[in-house]
Amino acid sequence: MKNQEPLISIVIPAFNEREYMADTLQSVKNQTYDRLEIIVVANGCEDDTAKIARESASLVIETPIQGISYAKNVGFSNSNGDVCAFMDADSRMKDDLAEKVCQSLADGYDCGKAKIRPLDDDRLRGQIFCLYSEALSRITKYVSWIDSGAGAFTYATRDLLEQVKEDKELFKTKLKVMEDVDFLIRLKKKGNYKFITESCLYTSMRRFMEEGYLKCWVEDTIHVMSPEGKDRKRWEKQVD
Numbered sequence: 001m002k003n004q005e006p007l008i009s010i011v012i013p014a015f016n017e018r019e020y021m022a023d024t025l026q027s028v029k030n031q032t033y034d035r036l037e038i039i040v041v042a043n044g045c046e047d048d049t050a051k052i053a054r055e056s057a058s059l060v061i062e063t064p065i066q067g068i069s070y071a072k073n074v075g076f077s078n079s080n081g082d083v084c085a086f087m088d089a090d091s092r093m094k095d096d097l098a099e100k101v102c103q104s105l106a107d108g109y110d111c112g113k114a115k116i117r118p119l120d121d122d123r124l125r126g127q128i129f130c131l132y133s134e135a136l137s138r139i140t141k142y143v144s145w146i147d148s149g150a151g152a153f154t155y156a157t158r159d160l161l162e163q164v165k166e167d168k169e170l171f172k173t174k175l176k177v178m179e180d181v182d183f184l185i186r187l188k189k190k191g192n193y194k195f196i197t198e199s200c201l202y203t204s205m206r207r208f209m210e211e212g213y214l215k216c217w218v219e220d221t222i223h224v225m226s227p228e229g230k231d232r233k234r235w236e237k238q239v240d
Contacts, residue, residue, distance in 0.1 A: 006105060008098055008155070009037040009081030012057075013071030014089040018047045020204065025056035027092035027202075033099040037081055040089075041071040049089075069171035069179045076161065076170050085155035086180075090204035092119060093153070097199040101155050104194040111156035111187040112194035113137070114201045121205040125213050129205070134197070141195045144188045149224055151180030153201040160191045177223045 010028055014021060021040070028038050040053040044066030053060045061074055072086050085101065087093070097114055104112060115134045118126035136148030161170055164186040171179045187193060208216045 005035050006082035006102065007035050007037060007080060008083045008085055008101060009039060009079035011072060011075030011079060011084060011086050012040045012089050013068050013075065014040055014042050014045065014049050014053070015066060016045050016047050016049060017089040018049050018052055020090040021049055021052045024089055024092060025053065029056060030095050031093060031098040032096050033102055036098060037079060039075045039079055041075045043067060043071040067173060069173045069175060072171045073169060081158065083155055083157050084161060085153060087201070088152040088203055090206065091152050092202045094199045094202065097153070097201065100196050100199040104196065109192045109194035110160050111191040112196055113151050113184060114153040114196040114199060116150050116152050116203045117200045118205045119202040121209055126205050129208065129213055137195050141193060145185065147181045147184040149178065149181050149220060151184055152203045154180060154184060156187055156191060160187065163190050181224055
């Protein structure tokens with residue numbers, strides 16, 4: 001990294017996220033580190049996600065093509081940062097998270113992810129699930145061929161991101177689930193990886209609350225081991 005403070009591009013893919021978008025972007029604006037570029041990629045939205053995003057984001061890209069990997073790739077291609085972070089749209093950054101990313105870079109790391117905490121589920125099960133995800137992330141930090149998932153906030157230097165591309169893609173568009181796991185595995189193989197536990201990302205547990213924690217845990221465990229060919233049709237726009 002350069003000696004000067006790096007510009008961090010925060011890429012946020014969003015599909016019909018009007019209920020979360022304003023608070024998500026405000027959490028980025030509230031960061032104690034302010035050399036940030038905010039890029040929202042509204043992919044296939046049928047609501048006013050993009051309109052809300054334009055009130056705070058540096059750049060809003062609208063595309064009719066739905067897909068989280070596609071949206072992340074588009075965001076990265078349009079970013080200017082020395083570092084690029086990918087953040088879920090239904091999440092909020094703790095105020096010092098960007099600062100912790102910069103500290104990790106100063107300490108010699110060039111990629112990583114942040115631990116998660118529940119945004120909207122105060123019940124014990126939400127806390128337990130996030131602690132479980134943190135424990136797995138601590139363990140798999142040292143294992144290059146697998147990751148625990150929970151990649152709601154991931155980051156890497158631009159140089160490393162260019163190195164981990166496969167077939168000119170940063171995120172594999174053929175993967176409909178666990179694209180973040182595949183991405184993190186490639187980062188760990190080539191980079192110096194940091195699991196940030198000194199700060200966190202507060203992320204929505206809506207899927208777990210709607211479908212059940214046990215069901216989602218079983219599904220994710222299956223998907224993380226073999227993501228190719230899997231999908232979650234219920235997340236996607238229904239086309240007649």
